[in-house]
Amino acid sequence: MAKILSGAGLRGQSAGETALCTVGKAAAGLTYRGYDIDVLADKASFEEVAYLLLYGALPNRTQLHDYEHKLMSLRSLPEELKAVLELIPKNAHPMDVMRTGCSFLGNLEPELPFDKQPSLGLHAADRLIATLPAMVVYWYRFTHDGVRINTHNAHVPSLAGHFLTMLHDVEPSELHTKVMNASLILYAEHEFNASTFTARVCASTLSDMHSCITGGIGSLRGPLHGGANEAAMDMIEPWQSADEAEAALLQKLANKEKIMGFGHAIYSERDPRNDIIKKWSKKLSDAVGDDHLYAVSERCEAVMWREKKLFCNADFFHASAYRFMGIPTKLFTPIFVCSRVTGWAAHVMEQRANNRIIRPSADYIGPDHSEWVDIDQRH
Ligand SMILES: CC(=O)SCCNC(=O)CCNC(=O)[C@H](O)C(C)(C)COP(=O)(O)OP(=O)(O)OC[C@H]1O[C@@H](n2cnc3c(N)ncnc32)[C@H](O)[C@@H]1OP(=O)(O)O
Numbered sequence: 263m264a265k266i267l268s269g270a271g272l273r274g275q276s277a278g279e280t281a282l283c284t285v286g287k288a289a290a291g292l293t294y295r296g297y298d299i300d301v302l303a304d305k306a307s308f309e310e311v312a313y314l315l316l317y318g319a320l321p322n323r324t325q326l327h328d329y330e331h332k333l334m335s336l337r338s339l340p341e342e343l344k345a346v347l348e349l350i351p352k353n354a355h356p357m358d359v360m361r362t363g364c365s366f367l368g369n370l371e372p373e374l375p376f377d378k379q380p381s382l383g384l385h386a387a388d389r390l391i392a393t394l395p396a397m398v399v400y401w402y403r404f405t406h407d408g409v410r411i412n413t414h415n416a417h418v419p420s421l422a423g424h425f426l427t428m429l430h431d432v433e434p435s436e437l438h439t440k441v442m443n444a445s446l447i448l449y450a451e452h453e454f455n456a457s458t459f460t461a462r463v464c465a466s467t468l469s470d471m472h473s474c475i476t477g478g479i480g481s482l483r484g485p486l487h488g489g490a491n492e493a494a495m496d497m498i499e500p501w502q503s504a505d506e507a508e509a510a511l512l513q514k515l516a517n518k519e520k521i522m523g524f525g526h527a528i529y530s531e532r533d534p535r536n537d538i539i540k541k542w543s544k545k546l547s548d549a550v551g552d553d554h555l556y557a558v559s560e561r562c563e564a565v566m567w568r569e570k571k572l573f574c575n576a577d578f579f580h581a582s583a584y585r586f587m588g589i590p591t592k593l594f595t596p597i598f599v600c601s602r603v604t605g606w607a608a609h610v611m612e613q614r615a616n617n618r619i620i621r622p623s624a625d626y627i628g629p630d631h632s633e634w635v636d637i638d639q640r641h
């Protein structure tokens with residue numbers, strides 16, 4: 263059954279064209295440039311998907327090799343940026359750190375004049391893909407562990423492995439690298455979601471790549487969007503058994519609370535990314551000998567469907583999967599940024615290629631006429 267797409271929030275209204283992604287289209291489901299998400303998550307590397315989104319087609323072996331090396335060569339953080347990151351307090355939210363880091367990089371390496379040279383946009387995008395993981399982990403390790411990490415990892419080609427190596431100081435297992443790679447692919451692109459739309463609106467004014475991505479980060483941060491993976495973890499963390507989870511969840515529903523990690527603006531019955539990340543979460547749960555978190559998550563899924571016909575979106579099983587890999591909760595949404603920057607940047611390039619400033623209208627609901635009152639006469 264298709265979701266009724268009408269009402270507030272511009273739901274169901276087309277706001278433009280895209281060749282990047284279909285979300286929940288009949289007979290297509292979730293595809294990136296026509297490739298099914300199940301196939302991509304199973305067979306591709308994140309770098310291949312980034313290339314597909316930004317450069318328009320899957321890379322051949324030489325192109326992929328060159329692209330991986332290009333991204334690796336762009337990993338280092340400028341000293342000025344490290345100095346700024348070191349000034350941000352430990353209790354800041356890492357999404358705010360990324361917002362600042364992205365914006366500050368735009369001061370050091372402005373993307374100008376991109377109207378004369380379109381490839382500058384792609385270069386700025388590649389530089390952000392290569393550095394955003396380092397920005398957040400550099401800040402995290404400096405403020406939490408008192409160390410200044412190496413952000414090169416020349417021996418770790420994949421961005422998935424690079425992120426985990428910077429975080430944990432050791433190269434990740436094959437399983438962890440595979441899960442992180444799949445996770446980055448699942449989060450890479452999703453049509454006109456709120457953060458991507460933010461980036462496109464910004465691009466439509468002919469603004470620069472760093473401003474568009476900074477805006478995207480700000481929109482992704484909220485718990486109704488990317489912030490839901492952290493919020494889901496905060497919710498399930500205290501529950502020590504499936505029965506305890508069920509009782510607490512029923513109470514929340516009775517209190518009419520929103521349950522983070524469930525429901526979707528477009529999908530009506532399932533989010534195709536959930537089956538994939540859920541499978542990885544189960545594998546990780548077995549690998550770490552987890553005795554309750556996966557069971558708690560599965561019970562939440564069953565209760566929400568039974569009680570409300572609400573299903574897990576991409577965020578819910580990401581929470582347990584990331585936890586099993588030892589990733590601190592507050593870095594969950596930043597990982598989403600490290601992935602979605604590919605989709606955002608591809609949309610910025612697509613908007614620029616066929617631009618008209620995005621400027622919708624509003625239905626005015628204010629007073630017809632207001633009579634001016636002098637300041638001393640006002641109540
Ligand atoms: C990667 C991503 O960004 S995926 C989304 C991540 N966000 C979340 O997980 C946050 C929780 N989910 C939600 O808030 C919503 O489902 C959204 C924001 C994702 C979609 O919002 P909408 O399209 O407005 O939801 P929708 O129209 O389907 O809501 C229908 C009803 O179900 C309720 N509902 C929807 N999701 C939930 C939820 N997670 N928990 C409880 N009730 C919910 C709504 O409150 C609404 O009830 P009402 O008619 O009494 O007001």
Ligand SMILES: O=C([O-])CC(=O)C(=O)O
Pocket residue numbers: 285449451452454455456487527528575576
């Ligand atoms: O499409 C949406 O509204 C939210 C979402 O799932 C995403 O951005 O991945």
